[in-house]
Amino acid sequence: MIIQVDKLSYEYSPNSVFAYHALREVTTSIQEGSFTAIIGATGSGKSTLVQHFNALVTPTGGSLTVDGKHIVANQKVKELKPLRKKVGLVFQFPEYQLFEETILKDVMFGPLNFGVSIDDARSIAQESLIRVGLDSSFYERSPLELSGGQKRRVAIAGILALSPKILVLDEPTAGLDPEGSASMMSLFQNLNASGTTIIMITHDLNHVLNYATDVVMLDQGHVVFEGHKETFFNETDLHEDYGLVKPPLLALRALLKEAKISFDAHTLDVNKLAQSIKEGKHV
Amino acid sequence: MSIIEIKNISFSYNNVDLALNDVSLSIPQGKYVTIVGHNGSGKSTIAKCIIGLLQTSAGEIIVDNLVLNNENVDAIRSKVGLVFQNPDNQFIGSTVKDDIAFGLENRRVDPKDMDEIIDRFAKAVNMHEYLNFEPTKLSGGQKQRVAIAGALSMTPQILILDEATSMLDPKGKSEVNDLVKQLHSQTNMTIISITHDIEEAYQSDIVYVMNEGKIIEFGDPKDVLAKETLLKSIKLDIPFALKFKYALNKVGIIVNDSNLEGMVKEL
Numbered sequence: 001m002i003i004q005v006d007k008l009s010y011e012y013s014p015n016s017v018f019a020y021h022a023l024r025e026v027t028t029s030i031q032e033g034s035f036t037a038i039i040g041a042t043g044s045g046k047s048t049l050v051q052h053f054n055a056l057v058t059p060t061g062g063s064l065t066v067d068g069k070h071i072v073a074n075q076k077v078k079e080l081k082p083l084r085k086k087v088g089l090v091f092q093f094p095e096y097q098l099f100e101e102t103i104l105k106d107v108m109f110g111p112l113n114f115g116v117s118i119d120d121a122r123s124i125a126q127e128s129l130i131r132v133g134l135d136s137s138f139y140e141r142s143p144l145e146l147s148g149g150q151k152r153r154v155a156i157a158g159i160l161a162l163s164p165k166i167l168v169l170d171e172p173t174a175g176l177d178p179e180g181s182a183s184m185m186s187l188f189q190n191l192n193a194s195g196t197t198i199i200m201i202t203h204d205l206n207h208v209l210n211y212a213t214d215v216v217m218l219d220q221g222h223v224v225f226e227g228h229k230e231t232f233f234n235e236t237d238l239h240e241d242y243g244l245v246k247p248p249l250l251a252l253r254a255l256l257k258e259a260k261i262s263f264d265a266h267t268l269d270v271n272k273l274a275q276s277i278k279e280g281k282h283v
Numbered sequence: 284m285s286i287i288e289i290k291n292i293s294f295s296y297n298n299v300d301l302a303l304n305d306v307s308l309s310i311p312q313g314k315y316v317t318i319v320g321h322n323g324s325g326k327s328t329i330a331k332c333i334i335g336l337l338q339t340s341a342g343e344i345i346v347d348n349l350v351l352n353n354e355n356v357d358a359i360r361s362k363v364g365l366v367f368q369n370p371d372n373q374f375i376g377s378t379v380k381d382d383i384a385f386g387l388e389n390r391r392v393d394p395k396d397m398d399e400i401i402d403r404f405a406k407a408v409n410m411h412e413y414l415n416f417e418p419t420k421l422s423g424g425q426k427q428r429v430a431i432a433g434a435l436s437m438t439p440q441i442l443i444l445d446e447a448t449s450m451l452d453p454k455g456k457s458e459v460n461d462l463v464k465q466l467h468s469q470t471n472m473t474i475i476s477i478t479h480d481i482e483e484a485y486q487s488d489i490v491y492v493m494n495e496g497k498i499i500e501f502g503d504p505k506d507v508l509a510k511e512t513l514l515k516s517i518k519l520d521i522p523f524a525l526k527f528k529y530a531l532n533k534v535g536i537i538v539n540d541s542n543l544e545g546m547v548k549e550l
Binding site: 277 | 321422454457481518519520523524526527531535544548
């Protein structure tokens with residue numbers, strides 16, 4: 001358990017006419033090394049929840065523990081720096097936050113802020129840029145002349161330069177073309193394989209299906225599901241109850257079920273599904 | 284009959300690289316046409332050339348029997364509605380009603396008739412309950428539907444959607460796609476959708492695949508999008524229904540249909 005959330009509530013503008021409960025007594029946990037998708041409709045509290053993970057916001061009720069650091073309600077959190085280094089938070093459209101003259105400088109900004117020497121910061125930045133697939137020809141270019149997908153890579157390299165244990169991503173592929181989106185997702189998959197815990201907010205159930213290991217689903221500030229991806233897709237109809245758009249594989253499974261064709265209802269892989277139809281085995 | 288006839292057009296943004304390289308296509312009246320390809324393949328450039336926003340360096344464009352030139356450009360623009368990618372960049376009015384009214388005012392429609400026209404098109408995109416809403420209160424999908432209503436209120440013969448759903452979440456995407464499908468079946472309007480969404484392309488009548496400023500393949504999506512090797516070579520995926528068909532083939536089950544419903548029936 002790398003993150004444990006315990007009866008966490010968060011209210012925006014408390015005691016005012018704009019008071020709004022974004023999270024209500026949320027209890028959930030994130031497994032170390034997992035690739036956890038956070039899903040739910042707009043306004044369900046996804047972004048508010050993940051912003052607690054690096055103490056960008058702190059609870060108005062309840063508590064959470066992030067990699068050993070306990071954060072309780074209404075308590076000033078001291079010594080946040082280590083937490084900020086451990087948990088990298090990538091906002092939606094992070095490319096809007098690039099500001100330095102050159103790409104290398106932009107990625108060096110984080111490490112320099114954490115007191116790393118210029119030489120070390122440079123080599124860390126170079127490594128991070130390689131990890132996101134940008135070679136040395138990019139170092140001295142202005143971030144502003146890049147394409148949308150490339151800019152986003154620079155922004156993510158800036159977070160990776162702090163070598164976070166946990167990477168939190170808020171809809172990282174929004175607005176990218178399919179090729180950009182797929183290569184971005186495989187970057188996260190590689191980071192996950194090398195040990196980084198990935199927490200990703202997404203609206204796209206295809207990404208949940210193809211990349212995630214676990215799912216946390218929110219609705220109106222409450223957790224309505226937490227568990228393995230397979231459990232989510234195989235044993236619940238939650239994606240339908242909450243009007244999420246069905247990935248084609250699930251649409252196919254519904255059709256097969258309706259036609260009373262026997263197939264392996266546990267596989268999420270199209271080739272295995274075809275094989276199970278052939279074997280006519282009902283699992 | 285072709286409503287749009289494009290003959291050997293070329294275009295360059297910088298006089299060095301050709302964004303469109305000797306492109307010809309012919310779009311039949313009343314069809315739902317998709318153009319797929321990656322960013323930079325020239326998809327959007329074609330749309331901008333058709334309405335004369337960009338001037339081609341060679342070739343000819345004919346829209347509804349009018350040759351695109353300085354004389355005809357206004358007439359051609361009145362036949363073509365265009366909806367762009369970013370929902371926020373094309374919302375001009377302070378409310379939904381004002382936004383749809385903008386085009387009508389430009390066309391000097393009698394204010395007495397305007398309410399009726401606005402109502403009708405707001406209904407067509409299922410936004411009539413939001414007429415007095417400000418854009419900040421709308422989702423991306425709702426804003427795009429208002430943009431479509433604005434384009435439709437000009438009663439175009441051709442509706443071009445330039446990646447109109449690419450910034451929307453899956454729900455907004457399906458709202459807009461369903462609306463477009465419905466419009467197409469009800470009105471016989473020619474629809475040209477420039478898209479990244481291979482599943483949407485699979486549902487269309489004709490698909491054009493673009494790469495590096497050229498059309499590399501076109502025709503019935505059932506055939507064109509079945510060319511796995513070709514699509515993979517330009518890093519596009521094949522539609523899910525065909526993935527399933529191939530997966531069945533691999534284990535020795537042969538089905539003839541190319542839609543999920545049809546294949547399941549055969550099984």
